[in-house]
Amino acid sequence: MNITFPFKYEGYLEHWNYKIGDSVDSGDTIAVFTLNNSHKQQVNFISQWDGIITDLLIKNNDNSIISINQEIMKINICTHDVQFSGLCASCGRDLTKKRVIRNIVDNSSVNNSNQHSILHGHSSLTVSKKEAQRLEDINAERLRLNRKLSLVLDLDHTVIHAVTEQGLNAVDRWNHVDREAKGIKKIVVNGMMNYCIKIRPHIERFLQRVNDLFELHIYTMGTRNYATEIAKLLDPTQILFKERILSRDDSIGMNFKTLQRLFPCDDSMVVIVDDRSDVWKKSRNLLQIAPYIYFSDVIDSLPHERTATFQSRGGQNRQASQQTGSNSNGRLLPDDRLNDIKQLHLNSGNQDLLSKLFTAESLAKMEINQDLIDKFHSLDVITREQFTVFNQGDFVRIIESFYSLMQFINNMSWSDVQLVKSFCNSEVTLENMELDTSSNQILKSLKTLKPTSTQVQWFLDLLKFLKIEILGTLLNNRDDHVNNVDHDEDEGDEEEEDNSPEEDDHHLLTILSKLEKIHETFYKEFSEHKKPHVQNILDQLKKEILEGCFLVLSGVYPLGTPISHQPIRHLAEEFGAIVENDITSRTTHVVAARKGTTKVNSAIDKGINVVSSQWIVESTRVWQRADESFFQLPDEPTQQVNNDSKSKSPPTTTETTNSTTTTNASTNTGVDQMLSNISQEALQKALDDADKELEEFLEDENDDLSKDDSMNVDNLENNSDNDDGDDINSYLNSIKNNNHNSSNNNNNNHSSSNNKNLKRKRDDFDDNSSNISSSSGGSNSSIDDESDGSQSVYDSPTSNSSSGKTSNSDSDVDNDLQELNDLL
Amino acid sequence: MFFHLTLEKDLHIHPKHCGPNLFTIAQQQLYSEVEGTCSGRYGFIITITSVDFISKGKVLESSGYVVFQVRYKAIIFKPFKGEVLDAIVTKVTNLGFFAEAGPLSIFVSTHLIPSDMEFDAQSANPCFVSDDGKHKISKDDEVRLQIKGTRVDATEIFAIGSIREDYLGVIS
Numbered sequence: 001m002n003i004t005f006p007f008k009y010e011g012y013l014e015h016w017n018y019k020i021g022d023s024v025d026s027g028d029t030i031a032v033f034t035l036n037n038s039h040k041q042q043v044n045f046i047s048q049w050d051g052i053i054t055d056l057l058i059k060n061n062d063n064s065i066i067s068i069n070q071e072i073m074k075i076n077i078c079t080h081d082v083q084f085s086g087l088c089a090s091c092g093r094d095l096t097k098k099r100v101i102r103n104i105v106d107n108s109s110v111n112n113s114n115q116h117s118i119l120h121g122h123s124s125l126t127v128s129k130k131e132a133q134r135l136e137d138i139n140a141e142r143l144r145l146n147r148k149l150s151l152v153l154d155l156d157h158t159v160i161h162a163v164t165e166q167g168l169n170a171v172d173r174w175n176h177v178d179r180e181a182k183g184i185k186k187i188v189v190n191g192m193m194n195y196c197i198k199i200r201p202h203i204e205r206f207l208q209r210v211n212d213l214f215e216l217h218i219y220t221m222g223t224r225n226y227a228t229e230i231a232k233l234l235d236p237t238q239i240l241f242k243e244r245i246l247s248r249d250d251s252i253g254m255n256f257k258t259l260q261r262l263f264p265c266d267d268s269m270v271v272i273v274d275d276r277s278d279v280w281k282k283s284r285n286l287l288q289i290a291p292y293i294y295f296s297d298v299i300d301s302l303p304h305e306r307t308a309t310f311q312s313r314g315g316q317n318r319q320a321s322q323q324t325g326s327n328s329n330g331r332l333l334p335d336d337r338l339n340d341i342k343q344l345h346l347n348s349g350n351q352d353l354l355s356k357l358f359t360a361e362s363l364a365k366m367e368i369n370q371d372l373i374d375k376f377h378s379l380d381v382i383t384r385e386q387f388t389v390f391n392q393g394d395f396v397r398i399i400e401s402f403y404s405l406m407q408f409i410n411n412m413s414w415s416d417v418q419l420v421k422s423f424c425n426s427e428v429t430l431e432n433m434e435l436d437t438s439s440n441q442i443l444k445s446l447k448t449l450k451p452t453s454t455q456v457q458w459f460l461d462l463l464k465f466l467k468i469e470i471l472g473t474l475l476n477n478r479d480d481h482v483n484n485v486d487h488d489e490d491e492g493d494e495e496e497e498d499n500s501p502e503e504d505d506h507h508l509l510t511i512l513s514k515l516e517k518i519h520e521t522f523y524k525e526f527s528e529h530k531k532p533h534v535q536n537i538l539d540q541l542k543k544e545i546l547e548g549c550f551l552v553l554s555g556v557y558p559l560g561t562p563i564s565h566q567p568i569r570h571l572a573e574e575f576g577a578i579v580e581n582d583i584t585s586r587t588t589h590v591v592a593a594r595k596g597t598t599k600v601n602s603a604i605d606k607g608i609n610v611v612s613s614q615w616i617v618e619s620t621r622v623w624q625r626a627d628e629s630f631f632q633l634p635d636e637p638t639q640q641v642n643n644d645s646k647s648k649s650p651p652t653t654t655e656t657t658n659s660t661t662t663t664n665a666s667t668n669t670g671v672d673q674m675l676s677n678i679s680q681e682a683l684q685k686a687l688d689d690a691d692k693e694l695e696e697f698l699e700d701e702n703d704d705l706s707k708d709d710s711m712n713v714d715n716l717e718n719n720s721d722n723d724d725g726d727d728i729n730s731y732l733n734s735i736k737n738n739n740h741n742s743s744n745n746n747n748n749n750h751s752s753s754n755n756k757n758l759k760r761k762r763d764d765f766d767d768n769s770s771n772i773s774s775s776s777g778g779s780n781s782s783i784d785d786e787s788d789g790s791q792s793v794y795d796s797p798t799s800n801s802s803s804g805k806t807s808n809s810d811s812d813v814d815n816d817l818q819e820l821n822d823l824l
Numbered sequence: 825m826f827f828h829l830t831l832e833k834d835l836h837i838h839p840k841h842c843g844p845n846l847f848t849i850a851q852q853q854l855y856s857e858v859e860g861t862c863s864g865r866y867g868f869i870i871t872i873t874s875v876d877f878i879s880k881g882k883v884l885e886s887s888g889y890v891v892f893q894v895r896y897k898a899i900i901f902k903p904f905k906g907e908v909l910d911a912i913v914t915k916v917t918n919l920g921f922f923a924e925a926g927p928l929s930i931f932v933s934t935h936l937i938p939s940d941m942e943f944d945a946q947s948a949n950p951c952f953v954s955d956d957g958k959h960k961i962s963k964d965d966e967v968r969l970q971i972k973g974t975r976v977d978a979t980e981i982f983a984i985g986s987i988r989e990d991y992l993g994v995i996s
Contacts, residue, residue, distance in 0.1 A: 082919055082933050085975060085982040089920060089933035092973020092984040119917050135918060142945060239948065
């Protein structure tokens with residue numbers, strides 16, 4: 001580089017401090033000049049560059065005047081393109097030492113943010129953008145020559161599932177399994193950590209085929225040693241991956257992956273295969289694969305997830321215990337939810353129950369699921385939907401989870417279970433499933449259980465928390481489910497699931513075919529001298545899946561939800577469907593959350609497919625249009641649908657028994673019938689026992705404040721007045737009707753306030769999931785319906801006795817109620 | 825470059841060791857605390873050759889630990905710019921190769937590898953090969969290189985090496 005005379009005035013050289021061939025650093029004084037201005041000022045010529053002087057154009061004793069912009073020297077600048085731990089790899093200068101000077105001189109070429117680490121193993125080695133570009137060009141050229149693309153492959157849950165041996169041994173079932181026969185491999189990391197690895201089916205074929213078309217990279221959040229061991233397992237000859245393994249040790253961040261780490265400039269030839277889209281921040285290069293979970297029942301997190309999880313759990317607990325004072329109301333941020341629930345536990349003085357519930361095992365479960373929760377909340381809803389693709393076996397799982405929960409909280413009315421289930425169902429949007437056996441079982445077990453509202457409330461809160469856990473469990477069970485459902489549900493259900501489901505995982509082959517297609521398209525376009533980009537090809541590929549589908553969403557989102565808040569819509573559009581607002585002649589599918597909406601009815605009239613939103617999600621997961629017949633909406637008892645005008649009340653009402661009934665109705669009307677009968681009975685019970693529960697609930701808080709009945713009535717009125725929603729009023733009315741015969745006014749109070757409480761919580765749920773709100777439209781009517789229709793049930797001896805029981809504890813309860821109201 | 829230096833250190837001995845073998849234990853502790861470490865000032869302390877002096881112990885009031893001032897001789901390794909070293913190649917990448925001379929890790933970038941040597945991405949074992957194919961640098965080869973620059977961390981020393989000079993490169 002030629003350097004010109006840098007000063008404003010002409011001048012002449014005093015002397016050079018360096019000679020040709022010397023190396024100069026920035027900040028060094030290269031020469032001294034005397035300026036030709038009025039006071040003959042001497043100035044230092046300071047180097048802004050690191051490099052070697054190649055030529056000095058002015059002689060040392062030359063006193064001739066140098067004009068402005070005249071070239072005075074030549075210097076070979078080192079731009080420090082490659083750096084190794086703060087040393088320039090080409091000139092050997094220590095760049096960290098000079099940072100201070102550098103900042104003053106503002107030498108932008110040595111800005112650390114411009115440095116990229118592109119090597120797999122050594123994050124200490126960084127290169128400048130320019131150098132990275134150059135290297136990438138070389139690499140791309142080489143790939144094109146071999147007609148290959150780059151494939152970045154995740155390990156955990158994508159090609160393998162790993163658990164610690166410890167975790168595996170802790171589960172009884174696995175001790176009786178011949179692990180070698182099942183293809184479970186064992187690796188030792190760092191000489192002390194033993195892992196059991198199950199490799200995803202079809203991996204060999206996948207890797208072999210893919211290796212012809214792609215240059216394989218591993219990008220995992222595991223440690224380097226772990227990744228290397230796994231790579232050895234996948235590829236004993238080490239031909240496929242060679243040294244192209246990027247582990248957590250070399251990664252920039254712990255919680256995300258980025259292509260920038262390996263391909264800072266050009267990602268047009270890179271495809272990612274990973275089971276999670278969130279870590280990639282929605283990279284368009286991502287080809288998402290359904291997560292592979294083999295050891296579904298092993299309570300164990302991955303090595304690299306554990307520490308973080310544990311920390312977060314500790315943090316949350318601490319927070320929760322600090323916050324035990326106030327019960328925050330209104331909307332909660334998702335992150336706060338958990339705290340809130342825990343808070344509630346602590347407040348309620350239910351620590352005994354709590355401790356029972358959070359026994360070692362469930363805690364261990366939570367360890368994972370805390371992570372899951374974090375994940376869950378950080379996920380966009382689209383990914384969240386992934387959790388909700390279930391099959392029958394998974395539902396049994398849910399039931400099982402509920403069942404065990406109910407054993408903990410063994411005061412549970414059927415109606416409340418229904419509430420819970422409806423909540424879960426609407427969240428999870430279960431497919432059209434055969435539930436009769438399991439729900440029968442549950443029903444039987446529940447009939448003997450006592451209902452209480454507060455406990456249900458508590459349970460609902462818990463569920464809100466556990467839902468994620470359940471989802472997590474379900475996630476774990478997606479591929480390998482229900483091999484060991486150990487309680488006495490109907491066996492017939494499970495045997496179907498037992499047919500070695502772990503071998504049924506064809507996702508790798510699906511992905512393989514997609515990869516082949518991407519490769520083919522890429523090089524086809526390339527040969528046509530276009531500039532193909534993997535992202536575009538992938539987008540196109542996605543679009544083909546639901547191409548030609550004209551969807552109308554009905555009841556999936558509440559009216560007026562901004563389009564930006566409709567992930568299902570986005571998902572559908574991303575995968576090529578066209579979403580319209582109204583049914584037109586070209587509409588092919590109506591995606592609905594429940595039956596009975598105008599759109600659904602008109603779709604049925606016109607013979608248009610009506611599917612649940614799961615259809616979209618499932619289609620995107622398996623990368624082809626799923627069979628619509630598996631995603632039919634559950635039938636809904638007609639009398640409830642056609643009930644009355646009240647069912648048109650805003651969809652954001654409380655969700656009650658109805659949605660559950662609808663989900664189950666298709667499977668077993670007998671159960672349904674029973675449900676509605678029992679629910680009535682149970683509701684009453686719930687109200688009664690709620691009082692008791694309330695007592696316990698508030699025991700720790702205060703002990704005075706005795707109020708008379710009139711106070712409570714006032715409270716009730718206040719409550720109903722304060723609530724402006726029609727729904728709650730109708731709900732209250734229904735309960736009033738319900739309790740009328742018992743001529744127990746206090747009961748009314750309790751029920752209403754409790755129900756209000758419930759409703760509040762449920763509203764929280766509504767915030768959580770729009771599914772709920774949409775599926776709960778008809779709920780009020782159902783309550784009314786049931787309460788009107790089942791007076792006879794209500795008069796049954798059990799309910800009378802329970803109400804009598806309650807009246808004894810009325811005065812105490814009233815106090816508590818007062819308390820509760822104050823709290824609320 | 826290697827040095828034989830006399831160094832000093834304050835040794836903190838746990839009170840439980842105050843007994844007949846105190847000085848033996850103190851020496852052992854000195855060895856384990858010092859050998860193999862890297863001090864920014866002196867470089868890598870390779871080995872202690874002799875312990876010359878152990879002062880009278882002083883009991884710390886707060887902890888009960890005994891502090892000894894120890895003077896010892898040790899062999900120190902400190903790389904200098906311009907020094908020529910023999911090193912073993914540990915990893916070869918397209919940007920250059922990594923080598924180790926004892927505890928020191930050295931990076932030799934492509935800029936400092938003779939221009940007639942090129943990175944061979946194709947072969948199973950990544951290496952640099954000269955045009956005529958006679959010379960090859962791959963993992964576990966021994967190379968002679970010149971240090972172009974060092975950076976001394978509190979606990980580590982990094983160096984940039986060059987084999988782009990006469991008589992440098994693979995030692996056969």
